[in-house]
Amino acid sequence: MILQIETSTQVCSVALSHKGQLLFEKVSYEGPSHAALAGSFVEEALQEMKRQQGRLEAVAVSSGPGSYTGLRIGVSLAKGLCFGYDVPLIAIPTLDILAYTAIHSHATDSGALYCAMLDARRMEVYSALYDAKLTPVETVKAEIITAESYMDYLEKTEVCFFGNGATKCQKIITSPKAVFLDGMDPLALHMIPLAEKAFAEKRFVDVAYFEPFYLKEFQATIARNKVLGDLKK
Structure with missing residues (x-):
């Protein structure tokens, strides 16, 4: 069984697969609430795994590029699961x-x-x-x-x-x-064949040192009225 986590865009999704077949999927299109949703979706997936008396063999995560915050949330969650279950981490480019x-x-x-x-x-x-x-x-x-x-x-x-x-x-x-083409989002469901192939080829990343592929450094933005306000002081 492989757990897939995708949080690189406004969409948050988690999927659980067994030998390439989907066992569980949860998706939210409601915006950047990944911090609250991703952990809950993973917990539901793990409950399904236990119900089927399965054993987690790897965690796959969307590795970027994409939303800086979303990627951090997804990768941090995936790393925690890998450490907790002592399983390898698979990184799939978004x-x-x-x-x-x-x-x-x-x-x-x-x-x-x-x-x-x-x-x-x-x-x-x-x-x-x-x-x-x-x-x-x-x-x-x-x-x-x-x-x-x-x-x-x-x-x-x-x-x-x-x-x-x-x-x-x-x-x-x-x-x-x-x-x-309309309606195309990176989803955990679509990670399954890519994760299965990576698992078969043992293409894992170092759980301790892996970082998302941001492509560009994160830049915090400041509201224009805040800048103008500071200039008037």
Whole structure:
């Protein structure tokens, strides 16, 4: 049995699987309340594990990029479980999870590429480009989207854009070969095949030293009226 935890975006989800089959899933789309929800979802998953008289063999966590706070919550929870149950930790890149979701929900014979995008700020996104076999064509990066973005690919083939960073790009990337897929979120459910593969290949990370992949350093923001107020003092 493997426990999957995904907290990289506004969505919070937990799943429990046995030999690749889903046993338990809990998802909340209600916003950034991961600190309260993730632990509760995990507790319910563990109760289901006990009900089935199972034994936890690994914990998989979405490793980023994504929300700084969300990633911290998910990874901290996963580490605690790994220490408590003495099981290995599996780290699954968030954009891999997102791309897996899109590829399997929008399969095509056109040779399309798949561009996973997570919202950063303004016109910036965290993105990665994959082929239909989930092989990276371009690895994860932070980029500012312009009208020229991905034109080298769009001149040759269809590119599917998805994730919470893709919506704001729809008015900028206007190629007829650009396809925007709605309703794609990285979910714990979609981590299951990726976690199973990592477990079979023994691709574990060090529980003590593993940190989420933030891609960029966390920047705290200060409200504009607070700044103006300080300047007047």
